[in-house]
Amino acid sequence: MTEQRSSLRAMSERIAFVGLGEAATAFVEGWGAGRAASVRAYDIKSASADTAPEIADRAARLGVIACASAAEALDGADLVFCTVTADQAVAAAESYAPDLPNGALWCDLNSCAPASKARAARAVIAAGGRYLDVAVMAPVYPKRNMVPCLLAGPEAREAAPLLQALPMNVKVAGDTVGRASSIKLVRSIMVKGMEALTAECVLAAVAAGVEDEVFPSLKEGHPKIDVPSRAAYNFERSLVHGVRRGAEMDEAARMLSDMGLDGGMSAAAANWQRALATTGLELPEGDVPDHLWFAQEYLKRLQKG
Numbered sequence: 562m563t564e565q566r567s568s569l570r571a572m573s574e575r576i577a578f579v580g581l582g583e584a585a586t587a588f589v590e591g592w593g594a595g596r597a598a599s600v601r602a603y604d605i606k607s608a609s610a611d612t613a614p615e616i617a618d619r620a621a622r623l624g625v626i627a628c629a630s631a632a633e634a635l636d637g638a639d640l641v642f643c644t645v646t647a648d649q650a651v652a653a654a655e656s657y658a659p660d661l662p663n664g665a666l667w668c669d670l671n672s673c674a675p676a677s678k679a680r681a682a683r684a685v686i687a688a689g690g691r692y693l694d695v696a697v698m699a700p701v702y703p704k705r706n707m708v709p710c711l712l713a714g715p716e717a718r719e720a721a722p723l724l725q726a727l728p729m730n731v732k733v734a735g736d737t738v739g740r741a742s743s744i745k746l747v748r749s750i751m752v753k754g755m756e757a758l759t760a761e762c763v764l765a766a767v768a769a770g771v772e773d774e775v776f777p778s779l780k781e782g783h784p785k786i787d788v789p790s791r792a793a794y795n796f797e798r799s800l801v802h803g804v805r806r807g808a809e810m811d812e813a814a815r816m817l818s819d820m821g822l823d824g825g826m827s828a829a830a831a832n833w834q835r836a837l838a839t840t841g842l843e844l845p846e847g848d849v850p851d852h853l854w855f856a857q858e859y860l861k862r863l864q865k866g
C-alpha cells in the first residue's frame with residue numbers, strides 16, 4: 562500500500578482520456594504546451610463512420626493521440642480522466658477498468674448519482690485501479706482546466722496535489738465516494754431546474770402571445786431575474802448540450818429516489834433538456850439569437866409535428 566500511494570504522488574507524464582468531448586477538449590486546451598508529454602484519448606464516436614472524422618480532427622488540433630480502442634488509450638496510463646456522459650459513466654468504468662494498468666487513478670468527472678459513482682468505483686478498484694469522484698462545478702468554458710472541481714473518495718487528499726500540479730483548480734470535499742457528486746447534483750436541481758422552468762415559461766408566453774406583459778411583470782416582482790436574457794443563454798446551452806444535461810438530471814432524479822425523495826421535478830427538467838436538444842434546431846452563424854428567436858423556431862417545429 563505504501564508503494565502504491567508513493568507512485569500516486571509521482572504521476573504526471575502519462576494521461577489518458579475516455580471521451581473527447583467538450584470537457585476533455587477544454588482541459589487539454591487549458592494545459593497547452595506545458596501539459597504532460599503523453600496524452601492519449603479514446604472516444605466511442607471513433608467507431609462510427611459518421612463521427613470518427615470529427616474525433617480525429619479534434620485530437621489532431623489538440624495534439625492528442627487518438628486511439629482506436631480504450632485498451633490502446635489506457636495502455637501505460639498513470640492518470641485517466643473519464644469524461645463521457647452521465648448515463649455512460651458506469652458502463653465505461655465496468656467495460657474499460659480491466660484495461661487499466663495496476664494502480665492507475667481513474668478520475669470520474671461525470672455528473673452521476675452517488676450510487677452510480679460507487680458502482681463505478683467498485684469496478685475500478687476490483688481491476689486494481691484507484692478511483693476518484695470528481696465534480697466539475699461550473700461550465701468548462703471559459704476557465705478550461707481551471708474550472709472549479711471537487712474531489713471525494715479515499716484517494717482525494719493525496720490526489721489533490723497531483724491534479725493541482727497539472728494544473729487544475731481542485732478542492733477536497735470528503736473521503737467518501739459520492740460526496741462530490743452529491744454536492745454537484747443537488748446544486749444542479751436548482752440550476753438546471755431553473756433552466757427548464759425558464760424555457761417552459763418563455764415558450765408558454767410566446768405561444769400565448771403574452772410575452773410583453775409577462776416578462777415586465779416578472780421583472781417588477783423579481784428585479785434580479787432577467788428572463789429574456791437568461792432564456793437565450795439557457796436555450797443555446799440546451800440545444801448544444803441538452804442530451805448530456807438531460808442525462809445529468811436523470812442522475813439527480815435517481816439520487817433523490819435513492820434518498821427516498823420525489824425526483825419528479827428533476828425528471829421533468831431532464832425531459833426538457835432532451836426535448837430542446839432533439840428539435841433539430843440549428844443555431845445561425847454569429848451571435849447567439851435572442852429568446853424570441855429560440856421560442857418561435859421551437860414552436861414552429863412543434864406545429865409541424
